[in-house]
Amino acid sequence: MPPKVEEAFELFSExxxxxxxxxxxxxxxxxxxxxxxxxxxxxxxxxxxxSVKSGSPVRLDWSDRSPGQCQLLFHCQTRLVETFREIYSDCLNFEGNRAIVLKMDALPSHTVVTHCLELALTYKRVKHLPLLGV
Known part of the structure; x- marks a missing residue:
């Protein structure tokens, strides 16, 4: 892990x-x-x-202003969060068209989050498909 990334992680709560x-x-x-x-x-x-060549970047964040949650952030001009909302609105929380909000006291299934990350990392391959090919 690059030192600057490691330093950013050290600012997050345990x-x-x-x-x-x-x-x-x-x-x-x-x-x-x-x-x-x-x-x-x-x-x-x-x-x-x-980020990977075939995908859209994913950023990870936590803030002491909202200590009980983390965010997976996506490029707001993609269809990623729109698609996640369409297929996972029953189990995920969102912030606008840019983030999945992970509430640490009620985490979604690992399978759901992994699927969202897969779609982001393969976005350039599937962006032309309805619902990103889901």
């Missing part, structure tokens, strides 16, 4: 750090499983950001 490090590992696992190539890991807007 609970948020645990959850977001799991999300980070999930991103790397998806990239390997789907042969998406190397994962770029850097800071964007002070947040750990992950």
């Amino acid at each position: 609970e948020a750090q645990t959850l977001l490090l799991e999300m980070r590992q999930c991103i790397f696992d998806i990239a390997t499983r789907h042969d998406l190539g190397p994962v770029s890991e850097e800071l964007k807007w002070g947040q750990p950001s992950y």
Whole structure:
């Protein structure tokens, strides 16, 4: 992990750090499983950001202003959050067209979150399909 990204994680609460490090590992696992190539890991807007050539970047965030939740942030001009809302509105919380909000006291299933991350990391391959091919 690049030092600046590691420093950003250290600013998260212990609970948020645990959850977001799991999300980070999930991103790397998806990239390997789907042969998406190397994962770029850097800071964007002070947040750990992950991207692959075939996808749209995913940023991870936590704020002490909302200590009970974390966010998975997506590029707001994609159809990602719109699609997630269409298929997972019964089990995910959203912020506008840019984020999935993970409430730490009521986390969604790992399968659902993994599917959303897969769609983000393969976005350029599926963006032309209705509901991103879901």
